[in-house]
Each structure stands twice: as C-alpha cells, then as structure tokens.
Amino acid sequence: MIVENSEVILSVKNLTAEVGGVEILKGLDLEIKAGEVHAIMGPNGSGKSTFSKVLAGHPAYTVTGGEILYKGKNLLDLEPEIRAREGIFLAFQYPLEIPGVTNSDFLRLSYNNLRKHKGLEEFDLIDFDDFIQEKLEIVEMNPSFLSRSVNEGFSGGEKKRNEILQMAILDPTLAILDETDSGLDIDALRIVAGGVNKLSTPDNSSLVITHYQRLLNYIIPDFIHVMENGKIILTGDKNLALELEEKGYDWLKEEEAIAA
Amino acid sequence: MAIQVTEKFVSQIVDLRSAITNLTKDTSEFVSELRQIASDRLSTLSFPTTKDEEWKYTDVSSLKKLTFTAQSAISEDIEALIAKHSAPEASDNLIVFVNGQYSEQFSNITGAAPELVIGTLATLGDRILPKLRSHLAQHPDTNDYFASLNTACMEDVAIAIVPKNLVVEKPIQFLFVATPQLSAATLLTQPRCLVIAEAHSNLTFIQTFVGNDDQPYFSNTVTEVWLAEGAQVNHTEVQWQSDRAVHINTTAIAQARNSVYKNQSISLGAKISRQNSVVHQMAEQTETSLTGLAFIDGEQMADTHSVIAHNYPHGSSKQLHKCIADGRSHAIFNGKIQVSKLAQQTDSAQLSRNLLLSGKARVDTKPQLEIFADNVKCAHGATVSQLEAEEIFYLQSRAIDAESAVNLLTYAFATEAIAQIPILSVRRSLSDFVLEKTKA
Numbered sequence: 001m002i003v004e005n006s007e008v009i010l011s012v013k014n015l016t017a018e019v020g021g022v023e024i025l026k027g028l029d030l031e032i033k034a035g036e037v038h039a040i041m042g043p044n045g046s047g048k049s050t051f052s053k054v055l056a057g058h059p060a061y062t063v064t065g066g067e068i069l070y071k072g073k074n075l076l077d078l079e080p081e082i083r084a085r086e087g088i089f090l091a092f093q094y095p096l097e098i099p100g101v102t103n104s105d106f107l108r109l110s111y112n113n114l115r116k117h118k119g120l121e122e123f124d125l126i127d128f129d130d131f132i133q134e135k136l137e138i139v140e141m142n143p144s145f146l147s148r149s150v151n152e153g154f155s156g157g158e159k160k161r162n163e164i165l166q167m168a169i170l171d172p173t174l175a176i177l178d179e180t181d182s183g184l185d186i187d188a189l190r191i192v193a194g195g196v197n198k199l200s201t202p203d204n205s206s207l208v209i210t211h212y213q214r215l216l217n218y219i220i221p222d223f224i225h226v227m228e229n230g231k232i233i234l235t236g237d238k239n240l241a242l243e244l245e246e247k248g249y250d251w252l253k254e255e256e257a258i259a260a
Numbered sequence: 261m262a263i264q265v266t267e268k269f270v271s272q273i274v275d276l277r278s279a280i281t282n283l284t285k286d287t288s289e290f291v292s293e294l295r296q297i298a299s300d301r302l303s304t305l306s307f308p309t310t311k312d313e314e315w316k317y318t319d320v321s322s323l324k325k326l327t328f329t330a331q332s333a334i335s336e337d338i339e340a341l342i343a344k345h346s347a348p349e350a351s352d353n354l355i356v357f358v359n360g361q362y363s364e365q366f367s368n369i370t371g372a373a374p375e376l377v378i379g380t381l382a383t384l385g386d387r388i389l390p391k392l393r394s395h396l397a398q399h400p401d402t403n404d405y406f407a408s409l410n411t412a413c414m415e416d417v418a419i420a421i422v423p424k425n426l427v428v429e430k431p432i433q434f435l436f437v438a439t440p441q442l443s444a445a446t447l448l449t450q451p452r453c454l455v456i457a458e459a460h461s462n463l464t465f466i467q468t469f470v471g472n473d474d475q476p477y478f479s480n481t482v483t484e485v486w487l488a489e490g491a492q493v494n495h496t497e498v499q500w501q502s503d504r505a506v507h508i509n510t511t512a513i514a515q516a517r518n519s520v521y522k523n524q525s526i527s528l529g530a531k532i533s534r535q536n537s538v539v540h541q542m543a544e545q546t547e548t549s550l551t552g553l554a555f556i557d558g559e560q561m562a563d564t565h566s567v568i569a570h571n572y573p574h575g576s577s578k579q580l581h582k583c584i585a586d587g588r589s590h591a592i593f594n595g596k597i598q599v600s601k602l603a604q605q606t607d608s609a610q611l612s613r614n615l616l617l618s619g620k621a622r623v624d625t626k627p628q629l630e631i632f633a634d635n636v637k638c639a640h641g642a643t644v645s646q647l648e649a650e651e652i653f654y655l656q657s658r659a660i661d662a663e664s665a666v667n668l669l670t671y672a673f674a675t676e677a678i679a680q681i682p683i684l685s686v687r688r689s690l691s692d693f694v695l696e697k698t699k700a
Contacts, residue, residue, distance in 0.1 A: 056653075056657050057653075057656070057657075058653055059649060059653060060649065079656070079661075079662070080653060080656035080657055081656040081657075081659055081660055081661045081662070083657075084656065084657050084658060084659040085659045089657075090657050092654065092657075095654070096650065096651055096654045098651070098654075098668075098669065098672055099672060099676050100671070100672030100673060100674070100675035100676040100679070101668060101669075101671070101672040101675070106658075106668075109660055109664070109668070110655075110658040110659050110660055111659075113658075113659040113660055113661070113664075114659045117659070149672075166658060170658070170659060
C-alpha cells in the first residue's frame with residue numbers, strides 16, 4: 001500500500017554492478033517506501049536477478065558505481081548476514097539443499113542470530129517450537145517438514161513455501177522475492193502469494209521480481225518497473241503488467257529505440 | 261632375496277606371539293594350523309610399499325623401523341576410555357579387549373540372549389570348532405600381507421554367532437582399547453573378530469577401536485563377517501584411535517543368497533589408518549550398503565580401499581564414501597566395484613564425496629569399475645570440493661555469519677554419513693565430535 005509520508009526503506013541511485021567482469025547493472029534508480037509493494041519485470045538477462053543478489057550482498061557481484069541506501073545507511077558497507085539481521089530478506093529463485101541439517105535446526109539458528117542482533121535472549125527448543133507452529137500456518141506447511149533436511153527432496157512448491165517460512169521467521173523490512181513464482185503450480189502459487197500478503201504491513205515493503213504477470217494477480221503491486229539492459233526504463237501501476245502480458249517486452253525495446 | 265627385509269619385520273612380530281595355552285586341545289591345534297599356514301604365506305609376500313598400486317599413497321614403511329612389544333600396562337584412564345566409548349544400548353553384549361587381551365573385568369555378556377553365542381575363542385571352547393573350521397580365516401580376502409600377519413599371531417578372537425532365525429534385539433559391541441606406555445618398544449595389538457549370522461538371523465554390531473595418546477602404537481585388525489541365506493547384519497566400525505597410532509583394519513564380508521549387509525565405517529583417529537573392506541556376494545539377490553566417513557586434520561592420513569564383488573545375478577550395492585580433510589591431512593579412497601560375467605542385473609551405485617577444508621589438505625579418490633556382465637546398472641561419481649560460495653551465501657542471507665555457515669555445512673557433510681548408524685548413542689557421540697570440531 002502507498003502510505004503518505006512514510007519512511008524511505010530503500011534508495012538506489014545510478015547503480016552499476018558487474019559479475020565476472022561483465023557489467024550487468026548500468027545505472028539503476030529505485031526508491032521504495034514503507035508499506036509499498038514494488039514489482040520488477042523484464043525479459044531474461046535484463047539484470048533483475050543480479051539486482052536482487054546485489055541487494056542481499058552476494059560475493060560474486062561487484063558494485064562498480066552508484067549508491068544503495070537502506071533506511072538511510074550505506075547498505076554496501078554491510079556483510080550479507082548483517083543485511084539479513086537488519087531486515088533484508090531474499091527469497092531465492094533456486095533455494096539450496098542442505099543435506100544433514102534439519103529444517104528446524106536451520107530455522108532456529110537463523111532466528112537466534114536475529115534475536116542476538118536485536119539484543120534479545122536466544123530461543124531454546126521449546127520456545128522455538130511454540131513460535132514456529134504459528135509461522136507454519138502462514139504457508140500451510142506440515143510440521144513434519146521441520147524434521148527433514150533443509151530443502152532436500154522438497155518439491156519446487158515446497159522449497160518456495162520454505163523460503164516464505166524463513167521470511168515469516170526473520171520478519172524483514174524489505175523482502176525481495178526473486179522469481180518466486182517459477183516452477184509453481186497454481187495451488188502452490190496461491191499459498192506462497194497468500195503467505196507474502198499475510199506478512200505485509202504498513203511498516204515493511206516488498207520487491208517482487210518476476211518474468212510473468214501471473215504472480216501479480218495474487219500479490220498486487222503498487223508500482224511496476226520494467227527493467228531492460230541493466231536499468232529501469234519504465235514505471236507504472238499494476239495495469240502495466242497486463243499491458244506487458246499482452247504486448248510482450250519487444251514492444252518496449254521498440255519504444256526505447258524510437259525514443260533514442 | 262627380496263623377502264629378506266620383510267622377514268625381519270615379520271619374524272620380530274611372529275616371535276612376540278605367545279604359545280597357545282588358553283585354548284582347549286582341538287581348538288588349539290586348529291589355531292596352530294592357521295598360524296602356520298599364514299606364516300608360510302607371509303614368507304612369500306612382501307611388505308607393501310608405495311610401489312604397489314594398492315599402497316600407492318600410503319607409506320607404512322615407518323613400521324619397519326620399530327621394535328614392538330605385545331604387552332603394555334593398563335593405564336589409569338582405561339575406565340574413562342571404556343565409559344566414553346561403550347554404547348549403553350550394547351551394555352549387555354559388550355566384549356572388551358585391552359592391549360590385545362580379553363578383559364573379563366570390563367566385558368559384560370551376562371544379559372545376552374541365551375541362544376546367542378558370544379564370547380572369545382578361549383571362553384567358547386571346542387563347542388564351536390566345526391563353525392570355526394569353516395569360517396575363521398577362511399575368507400579369501402584375509403590372505404594379504406597384514407591380514408596374514410594377524411592370522412600368523414592369532415591368540416584369541418572375539419566371536420558372535422547368531423543362530424538360525426534369531427533376531428538379536430540389542431546391538432553387540434566389540435571394543436578394543438590400547439593403553440600404550442612409555443617404552444623402548446612400540447605396543448602392537450592384533451584384534452580379531454569373527455561374526456557369523458546364520459540363516460534369516462538379524463544382528464547389529466559395533467566395533468570400536470580406541471587408545472590413549474600417551475605413546476604411539478600399532479593396531480592390525482581382521483574381522484570376518486559371514487551372512488548365511490536371508491541374514492541381515494548391520495555393522496558399524498568406529499576408528500577413534502589416538503593420533504599417534506598406525507591402524508590397519510581388514511574387514512572381509514561374505515554374503516549368501518538374499519542376505520543384507522549394511523556397514524558404516526567412521527575413521528576419525530590414527531596418524532595413518534588403512535581400512536580394507538571387501539565384500540563378496542556369493543549368491544543371488546544379495547544387498548550391500550557401505551557408508552564411509554573419514555574426518556581428519558593435522559598430519560593425519562586416512563586410506564580406505566573397498567571392494568564389492570558382485571558374483572551372481574540380481575545383486576545390489578550402494579556405497580557412499582565421504583572424506584573431510586583439514587590441515588595438512590591426506591584422505592584416500594579407492595572403491596572397486598567388480599561385476600563378474602555371471603552377475604547380470606546387478607544394480608550398483610557408488611559415490612565418493614570429498615571436502616577440503618584447507619589449501620594444504622589433499623584427497624585422492626578413485627572409483628574403479630570392473631564390469632564383465634552386459635546387462636547391469638552401475639552408477640558412480642566422485643566430487644572433490646571446497647564448500648561452495650553459493651551455499652555459504654544462502655546461510656548468510658539467513659542471518660548466519662560466514663564462519664558459522666562453513667561450520668554448519670561441514671557438520672552437515674559429515675552428518676549425512678553418521679545418520680546411517682542405527683545406534684543412537686554412537687550417532688550422538690560422533691555428532692558431538694563433529695560439532696566440537698566444527699565449532700568456531
């Protein structure tokens with residue numbers, strides 16, 4: 001939701017970044033305020049996923065110029081785990097499997113790191129068990145998932161629900177969903193989107209990265225940005241998604257060519 | 261003559277063996293025969309060197325420079341060692357050997373199932389002699405150099421015989437403890453185990469090898485496991501010797517029709533360890549599962565050589581071997597899968613996964629497939645890696661710092677193998693060890 005005079009959560013100015021010596025982001029600007037849901041759409045290779053990884057602090061991506069302010073502070077100074085503790089959450093497009101670590105141990109370790117950061121006492125097994133039960137409901141997840149290894153043998157939908165469960169636990173200020181809809185059937189999509197909506201408050205914000213309009217039927221964005229060749233070339237409201245769905249991305253490239 | 265040099269090593273060790281006084285007459289004669297056959301064979305074998313393909317990476321020549329003793333006083337920490345390493349689940353079925361000698365004091369088989377034959381060569385006596393004749397030192401893969409050395413010096417043997425159709429509810433544990441003392445001579449122990457699971461019986465057993473780290477010692481073990489038709493055996497081997505020990509262990513398995521053998525072999529200790537595991541599928545439809553973990557550090561070296569011989573149709577095998585090498589340690593895995601011409605419809609999968617935690621650690625891994633049948637499924641794979649940046653980043657993005665992430669992933673890597681062990685207390689103590697090692 002768009003809230004009058006709300007706090008600026010994220011401010012990105014003229015951001016450039018490269019991976020493996022190849023420049024992917026080429027002057028990206030974006031501002032997200034508390035309460036807002038933003039979507040970034042764009043063709044494959046336009047830099048959407050790179051942007052999400054830069055925000056989360058992936059070591060393979062190097063920022064070569066511009067700035068990112070998160071709640072007024074320079075985000076690029078912070079290690080990935082500090083960003084996570086400060087409220088940046090990235091739901092992975094391809095969540096990793098960690099055989100040998102149970103989901104509950106992983107989630108508890110993650111959550112206790114957050115609590116420590118906030119100066120709170122760590123949760124023991126019993127505290128955590130109470131806490132996790134209500135979070136499981138958000139993504140309609142069976143408690144038996146907790147005793148399984150992290151993502152190992154999970155279906156695509158289960159992995160994505162597990163990502164949203166982690167989001168529910170870490171309660172982020174800025175949630176970045178990287179192609180969370182990819183590989184989901186309609187039921188899983190509804191559950192995942194429902195989870196994200198339940199977690200949305202006037203104090204936090206989301207950045208939804210997607211190739212398709214489908215997800216945006218469930219998570220209604222306040223703004224849609226179209227990314228092409230490493231920068232945002234068009235911003236509109238939710239109706240822009242429908243237009244893109246109908247006309248495809250090539251139409252924009254033509255527009256851009258005419259404008260240039 | 262080339263064997264001159266080895267003779268000195270062998271003769272020194274063979275001279276240490278004592279006359280057989282503890283056994284009944286017929287058993288004593290049989291063991292003397294076995295000793296003689298093995299001694300004769302040794303005179304035709306050469307001490308393994310790095311020029312031998314099977315010993316390419318593992319140099320045990322330092323053994324030849326040592327003077328050995330078969331005796332050592334029992335140190336004060338013995339009770340603590342035994343308490344730490346004996347599994348509560350097996351408290352009724354515990355056989356303990358200290359410095360190569362059976363310890364009545366620390367063993368406890370009073371609560372063992374009455375049908376179960378458990379004890380030692382000396383305590384069981386002639387009543388099992390017919391079984392000994394057909395099984396003890398009869399496995400074809402107990403004929404190599406070090407296994408022969410063990411047989412040539414055979415004195416006592418830890419034995420479990422599970423009669424037909426008996427399901428042994430509680431696990432059995434064979435615990436071998438070394439307490440080397442300061443001495444001009446190095447302690448040598450040659451533990452020996454024999455397990456016979458008769459038709460359709462079911463047994464879980466643990467072998468644990470430990471020692472204190474006061475002084476170096478050399479442990480040379482042989483274990484034979486025989487599974488009759490339809491028998492199911494789970495075998496957990498925990499090698500937790502002191503970092504000053506040289507440990508050589510031969511595990512020879514023979515499986516009859518429809519039998520299921522599962523093994524978890526964990527190597528944590530020893531300066532140099534060598535695990536030889538050989539499984540022979542001797543009839544149709546046998547199932548074998550081998551899980552290995554070597555977790556080493558410092559200057560340690562852990563070498564695992566395994567052979568699974570599929571000799572008959574419809575056999576299956578699954579093997580997962582994991583090595584974690586830190587410091588300047590060196591882990592070796594050589595996994596041979598043999599599929600003979602007869603062994604059609606064999607289904608075999610082998611995976612060797614290795615994790616290097618330091619730039620100076622080294623892993624040599626070699627899957628070795630020898631397939632002579634044409635209608636079989638044999639999958640194999642080997643990976644050597646450092647932890648992936650992507651995995652560490654995933655955990656970091658979940659508020660976990662990089663160092664804890666590395667530790668957690670290392671722990672997880674080890675735990676996958678440990679999780680296969682069906683005995684809770686063993687699983688726990690190994691997990692605790694790994695957790696301790698992977699703590700920041």
